[in-house]
Amino acid sequence: MEAVRARIRDVPDFPQKGVVFKDITPVLADPATFREVIDAFVSRWKDERISKVVGIESRGFLFAAPLAYALGAGLTIARKPGKLPWETIREVYSLEYGENALELHIDAVKAGERVLVVDDVLATGGTADAVGRLVARQGAHLVAYSFLVELGFLGGAKRLGREHVHALLSY
Numbered sequence: 001m002e003a004v005r006a007r008i009r010d011v012p013d014f015p016q017k018g019v020v021f022k023d024i025t026p027v028l029a030d031p032a033t034f035r036e037v038i039d040a041f042v043s044r045w046k047d048e049r050i051s052k053v054v055g056i057e058s059r060g061f062l063f064a065a066p067l068a069y070a071l072g073a074g075l076t077i078a079r080k081p082g083k084l085p086w087e088t089i090r091e092v093y094s095l096e097y098g099e100n101a102l103e104l105h106i107d108a109v110k111a112g113e114r115v116l117v118v119d120d121v122l123a124t125g126g127t128a129d130a131v132g133r134l135v136a137r138q139g140a141h142l143v144a145y146s147f148l149v150e151l152g153f154l155g156g157a158k159r160l161g162r163e164h165v166h167a168l169l170s171y
Contacts, residue, residue, distance in 0.1 A: 060119035076108040093130040111139030122147040125156030
């Protein structure tokens with residue numbers, strides 16, 4: 001994972017002053033590094049009988065799709081309101097200043113399915129928690145949350161329940 005860590009670029013003051021953004025695009029651009037990431041995700045989850053992978057808009061899609069394929073699982077996506085073309089359920093969550101929401105199609109996951117929620121970065125955990133609530137509302141079993149990067153100092157894993165969080169890299 002050190003080759004992966006070396007490719008993650010820090011971008012100071014993005015998207016706002018005082019934030020150091022973890023840019024994963026160099027990881028995606030390098031075939032060997034991207035393969036290492038997907039292989040690491042697959043290795044972690046291959047024995048967990050995952051039936052559905054939920055990717056969180058938008059960078060989570062980049063990891064969820066190849067992971068679902070490799071696991072032989074279905075793929076679904078959690079999107080911002082108004083982006084999905086059919087009937088949805090919505091979950092609102094708090095941001096530092098205001099709130100946001102995510103949606104899933106009403107048939108995205110089914111009761112009893114074993115679901116893995118995937119995103120690129122775990123920060124405060126609000127987004128992932130909202131997706132977890134959407135999965136639970138549909139009666140599926142949330143196996144875990146999986147991330148490329150965890151920003152541990154922001155407490156997201158504690159919010160989600162540390163035992164349900166997997167990250168390839170922590171800062």
